[in-house]
Amino acid sequence: xxxxxxxxxxxxxxxxxxxxxxxxxxxxxxxxxxxxxxxxxxxxxxxxxxxxxxxxxxxxxxxxxxxxxxxxxxxxxxxxxxxxxxxxxxxxxxxxxxxxxxxxxxxxxxxxxxx
Amino acid sequence: xxxxxxxxxxxxxxxxxxxxxxxxxxxxxxxxxxxxxxxxxxxxxxxxxxxxxxxxxxxxxxxxxxxxxxxxxxxxxxxxxxxxxxxxxxxxxxxxxxxxxxxxxxxxxxxxxxxxxxxx
Numbered sequence: 001x002x003x004x005x006x007x008x009x010x011x012x013x014x015x016x017x018x019x020x021x022x023x024x025x026x027x028x029x030x031x032x033x034x035x036x037x038x039x040x041x042x043x044x045x046x047x048x049x050x051x052x053x054x055x056x057x058x059x060x061x062x063x064x065x066x067x068x069x070x071x072x073x074x075x076x077x078x079x080x081x082x083x084x085x086x087x088x089x090x091x092x093x094x095x096x097x098x099x100x101x102x103x104x105x106x107x108x109x110x111x112x113x114x115x
Numbered sequence: 116x117x118x119x120x121x122x123x124x125x126x127x128x129x130x131x132x133x134x135x136x137x138x139x140x141x142x143x144x145x146x147x148x149x150x151x152x153x154x155x156x157x158x159x160x161x162x163x164x165x166x167x168x169x170x171x172x173x174x175x176x177x178x179x180x181x182x183x184x185x186x187x188x189x190x191x192x193x194x195x196x197x198x199x200x201x202x203x204x205x206x207x208x209x210x211x212x213x214x215x216x217x218x219x220x221x222x223x224x225x226x227x228x229x230x231x232x233x234x235x
Binding site: 091103 | 210231
């Protein structure tokens with residue numbers, strides 16, 4: 001069975017702090033995709049990243065970076081120098097090999113960044 | 116810009132009535148659409164997979180007679196919550212993809228903006 005675990009329910013930081021959101025996944029597939037989405041209070045899902053299982057290179061996009069470690073089945077997300085606008089719920093998700101757009105979501109981590 | 120439009124964004128209805136939610140792909144043909152439900156402060160749970168021209172595939176525990184899905188065209192899927200009850204109050208969100216999946220056109224899977232349903 002496929003499963004995504006985001007153990008951190010809620011994280012609070014002060015602006016400019018770095019914060020890492022953890023994501024651990026389970027799958028029997030050798031080919032799969034991992035995603036991160038941001039959900040601000042308005043509710044829409046904002047795509048952040050998609051990574052396939054064969055690409056273990058870490059990625060950096062501005063203040064965002066992702067660490068994919070297949071050996072530990074983790075796909076962690078770090079926000080550097082956090083800002084108030086980063087406050088949102090962040091979801092990690094996993095997709096099936098044969099249906100790559102059918103996502104299994106983690107329970108989400110609510111990030112609150114205080115000024 | 117947004118490539119998946121969902122309407123309405125918010126709806127309040129009385130218990131026992133039916134509510135229809137639309138999910139439209141704006142600039143591509145969506146062969147498959149997915150419907151998710153999110154209860155307050157919880158994760159998104161897949162309800163069903165909607166394929167154009169065929170019956171939807173429902174996830175375990177989702178009542179297909181209560182949540183009617185119609186995907187009659189390549190740009191529109193509808194979810195109708197029939198005989199709504201307060202426990203159906205939730206955030207419903209759709210996503211859409213095309214033949215071969217989003218990875219075939221190297222574009223992220225897009226979600227609609229969601230519909231917040233409140234049943235009184």
